[in-house]
Amino acid sequence: MTFPQRKLGSTGLSVSAIGMGCMPISVNGRPSEEEGIRTIHAALEQGITFFDTADAYCLNNDDFGHNERILAKALQQHPEAIVATKGGNQRPDGRWEANGHPEHLRKAIEDSLRALNLETIVLYQLHRPDPNVPFAESVGAIADLQKEGKLLHAGLSNVSVEQLDxxxxxxxxxxxxxxxxxxDHSSNAVLKRCEQLGIAFLPYSPLNGMSKAGQIGANEVLSRIADKYQASPQQIALAWxxxxxxxxxxxxxxxxxxxxxxxxKGATVALTPEDIEELSTIGS
Ligand SMILES: NC(=O)c1ccc[n+]([C@@H]2O[C@H](COP(=O)([O-])OP(=O)(O)OC[C@H]3O[C@@H](n4cnc5c(N)ncnc54)[C@H](OP(=O)(O)O)[C@@H]3O)[C@@H](O)[C@H]2O)c1
Structure with a gap:
């Protein structure tokens, strides 16, 4: 069976309905490079064609681009794979710090192109608004880089409805x-705005984040519904x-x-409307 596909917003591209977030391959507690590459290959074997990364998925500034370099190695023989990366963060001493200055974004995309071994990035996302830089300046820098052909499509991350508009x-x-x-339903209004505008919504931490993802089955409603479908709680969380x-x-x-x-396998679980409604009562 082919993996269910979804349109990637206005790009004209279709990708697997579930992508892979590659951050855990490069941050604290990361596996060996070989194991990371095996994990990316396991995703491809399942039919996953969409991979999310960022220049800042690394341990610190000396290690910048770690995740992009591993993806480039793993995907050498896989032109079907679409990589979405991000810029606009730095990792001084391992901290996460926004940097949305146009000159930083210009250098960041050049470095990402090198790390990914690409001439154009298919989807380049501003990692987060920088409180010290007018948002329009950061977005304007991305627009300029797009006009220069360094990226095909632009995305945003960690934004409000007002910032999206x-x-x-x-x-x-x-x-x-x-x-x-x-x-965590706090981005519901942003999701609705994305629907109105035909923008793809890529929920991050869809399993409640790296440190909690393994334990989500402790929730009684989720675990009962997972048992009913003979699925893992994580599959139900993604299906929802x-x-x-x-x-x-x-x-x-x-x-x-x-x-x-x-x-x-969460992409093929067909939930009933009643189960969707009950699952929706879990969060706020
Ligand atoms: N834009 C942003 O600001 C931002 C912020 C955070 C994340 N992200 C992106 O979103 C992606 C996903 O978010 P996330 O990694 O923070 O959290 P997540 O997807 O909620 O959880 C990730 C963790 O879930 C575990 N996991 C995955 N599938 C599982 C399954 N079926 N059963 C049990 N455990 C499972 C993995 O464990 P193992 O590591 O042991 O395999 C992994 O470490 C990131 O990788 C990154 O690409 C973006």
């Missing part, structure tokens, strides 16, 4: 990546997101092959 006046927004999962909206493309993170192999 502001950016939409400057460039065509193809995707928004905000945190959303069974326990997919049922919420046709613009939704979850990107569960994984450092282990077994995690992404299990998560991929």
């Amino acid at each position: 502001e950016a939409s006046d400057i460039l065509q927004v193809a995707s928004v990546q905000n945190r959303m999962n069974l326990f 997101l997919l049922h919420l909206s046709p613009v939704m493309i979850p990107i569960p993170g994984a450092s282990k092959s077994s995690s992404i192999t299990n998560s991929a």
Whole structure:
């Protein structure tokens, strides 16, 4: 069976309805490079064609681009794979710090092109608004880089409805990546705006984040519904997101092959309207 596909916003591209978040391969607690590459290959074997990364998925500034370099190695023989990366963060001493200055974004995309071994990035996302830089300046820098052909499509991450609207006046927004999962519905209004505008919504931490993803089955409602479908709680959590909206493309993170192999199967779980409603009561 072919993996269910979804449109990637206005890009004209279709990707697997579940992508892979590659952050756990490069941050604290990361696996060996060989194991990371095996995990990416396990995703491909399942039919996953969409991979989310960022220049800042690394340990610190000396290690910048670690995740992009591993993806480039793993995907050498896989032209079907679409990589979405991000710029606009730095990792001094391992901390996460926004940097949305136009000159930083210009250098960041050049470095990402080198790390990914690409001439153009298919989807380049502003990692987060920088409180010290007017948002329109950061978005304007991305628009300039797009005009120069360094990126094909532009996306945003960690934005409000107001910021999404502001950016939409400057460039065509193809995707928004905000945190959303069974326990966190705080980006609901942004999701609705994405639906109105035909923008792909890529919920990050769809399993409630790296440190909690393994324990989500402790929730009684989720565990009961998972048992009913003979599915893992993680598969149900992803299926719930997919049922919420046709613009939704979850990107569960994984450092282990077994995690992404299990998560991929969430794309084929058909939940009843009653179960979707009950699952929706879990979060706020
Ligand atoms: N834009 C942003 O600001 C932002 C912020 C955070 C994340 N992200 C992106 O979103 C992606 C996903 O978010 P996330 O990694 O924070 O959290 P997540 O997807 O909620 O959880 C990731 C963890 O879930 C575990 N896991 C995955 N599938 C599983 C399964 N079927 N059963 C049991 N455990 C499973 C993995 O464990 P193992 O590691 O042991 O395989 C992984 O570490 C990231 O990788 C990154 O690409 C973006």
